[in-house]
Amino acid sequence: MIKNDLSIFEEIESNVRSYVRGFPTVFTKAKNYKMWDADGKEYIDFFSGAGALNYGHNDPKMKEKLVEYIMNDGVTHSLDMATEAKAEFLKKFKEVILKPRNLDYKVMFPGPTGTNTVESALKLARKVTGRTDIISFTNGFHGMTIGSLSVTGNASKRAGAGIPLNNTVTMPFDNFVNEEMDTLDYLERFLEDNGSGVDTPAAMILETVQGEGGINAARFEWLQRVDEICKKWGILLIVDDVQAGVGRTGTFFSFEPAGINPDIVCLSKSIGGYGLPLALTLFKPELDIWNPGEHNGTFRGNNPAFITATESLTYWEDKSFEEGIQEKSKLITEFLHEMVTKYPELEGNVRGRGFMQGIESQIDGLSAKVAEVAFEKGLIMETSGVNDQVFKLFPPLTIDEEGLKRGFNLIEESIKSLIAKKELVAN
Template sequence: MLNDNLKIIEELESSVRSYVRSFPTVFTKAVGHKMWDMDGKEYIDFFAGAGALNYGHNDPKMKKKLVEYIMDDGITHSLDMATKAKTEFLKKFNDVILKPRDMEYKVMFPGPTGTNTVESALKLARKVTGRTDIISFTNGFHGMTIGSLSVTGNSAKRKGAGIPLQNVVTMPFDNFVNEDLDTLEYLERFLEDGGSGVELPAAMILETVQGEGGINAARYEWLKRVEKICNKYGILLIIDDVQAGVGRTGTFFSFEPAGINPDIICLSKSIGGFGSPLALTLCKPELDIWNPGEHNGTFRGNNHAFVTATESLTYWEDKSFENSILKKSEMITQFLEGLVKKYPELEGKVKGRGFMQGIETPVEGLAAKIAAVAFEKGLIMETSGVDDQVFKLFPPLTIDEEGLEKGFNIIEDSIKTIIKKKELVTN
């Protein structure tokens, strides 16, 4: 039966399908940090919907709220009309997330996905400043629609656009070349020199930790200097927190420890709480110069996601949840650092921050082999980086320590299996 269902996928679904190739089974059930397939095999989820399931699968409190809402004939679709579900979310988001952090932002619902919030952020920056160009950074990933692709670094994904991607200048991310090169001195020289060929941009857009680009974490001092440069030249700072936000790096917003104050913030993935599509674009009030309907979309008001998103914010009503993330993040770091020391064959380097960490290895194909063997042993984990050179750990933030340890054991067993089979050829 399992093979029959996979055969249906192969025969009828487009060749653009991706994750089913890495995880070739048919899933039927998911709870917390676990998933099960049609044969009843259990998997530990260190993937979490690429960061869309920070609270795990089928959180019981969110599920209860959503079922009650549906059974009471709550509004499902409403474009951007006012609904009780929307107002309750806006109030709780303001009370639980923005106010305690002394943040004042207008909330825009641009459409249901991450690329929608990035597109709206780019449009708004250009509208506010009257400028055309955007500065993005090497290995950044911001989405798959044309505007978002233009600020994305991956050449394979960019080629999918089929047209030239223009009005963007790419600058080196922190430590892109090496630790000795000051990438921001390089960037600012382009801005201040009239002969550089680089026009003053409308905005800079970046991820504080580059998820798809290889789990590259910018240093806090680097982020502070980016903000300083933006302020100096009147450039808007856009932080793409679609994957790194909502607690993934330890704090609700990934940039909080850096103490910066972005002009525009992009949120999606786990902001809906339950895995339902939802995206927010936060902008400082003075930037909110949209004309009514100037940026819109049929599914920008997902009321089911408002219901679960509102419930998800109860996790953040006190510091206990954030403290638990930080504690378990340290477990992840120690585990990965232990692997690098224990298995020099990896030639590994620990990358990332919080629940967004991994090991980069220059050994060709090794990260993908580790992920593949881990899947056979019952762990779902993906790779990242332009050459898939990083295997990354993205467990739900709600996973318990026992679940983490079981996942760790599978990863280490997978490495041992590959070494034993002598499939590893060092450079």
């Protein structure tokens, strides 16, 4: 029997480990929205692998398909050779996701992680346009490799690069300064004025909802104007949907409600369905000017992930699945607004949309305290923002109302506990 002992991690694993510090227990089992540790304690998972488990843990149909594939000696590794597993995924992705949304994209497999798809998107944009600079936005997060870090806003993560991060310009995201200032007037002025020091970039890259940057949701009007500016100046628009995509905000792609059609889309995390590593870079056919092998990766042909990813798309064949996400999203929104109103001590406001929401507080350290107490009570939840000022709700899309409400109760109990101990003190 496994003991709930963290000593081996403290002894051998690098200091860079993080989530084990926030969730200090040894997990042994997981199913849908529940996890259990070595002591048998049950937890409700409002973390979902940071958005990599939108369909929950160990989905039974995906598990069945995966086990069957392995037991039949299906191809595990193939780089980008043609396999039946890849063919079936591409067919289903085209029929279930792209065609119903009138999207015409080529599909590239750049490597298995989110930063892989962002790196390939930046490289392609520069190759297509012949320009070097990329415009990114404040509080954006796009990955931990050098190119992705260059378009990431978080100072501590950028510092980890150890070298200057060049060929990028940071502009203010929607409502970054205040609600009155139109940040795109500011951006467009830089493009128009030859004295601004900002050259016409190859691309702009953004998240429609900034997952790590504070659950900041851009208004649809803002996204539409970004799209218009990109078209006007011949700039490619890259939407990083690594965390906000695959239903997390209520629709398969987070940009759908805005009615825009990005030139390049980055997908990873939950596209694999089962938590298996997989990433896609989608781009308009006219941008497909790659030479064979010009961008590659040893694990870009992750066939077990193709199996589970194909099965995961079955959810999207039934319109009621998406409708259910949107209905449950309303419950999340209502709960968070209730908490802000009911407990003014939080000094909070609600951030985000869909299954990607949270409460931001001006009280220093609040979110970390709420998450810590919630974990003690049996809820797994993380924080977001440069100062961890948001505690965020990321339950799996497959969670039922009972599971949601159990999680809500644990969050409220945590808030009440902190208020009772007078640990929520206004600045």
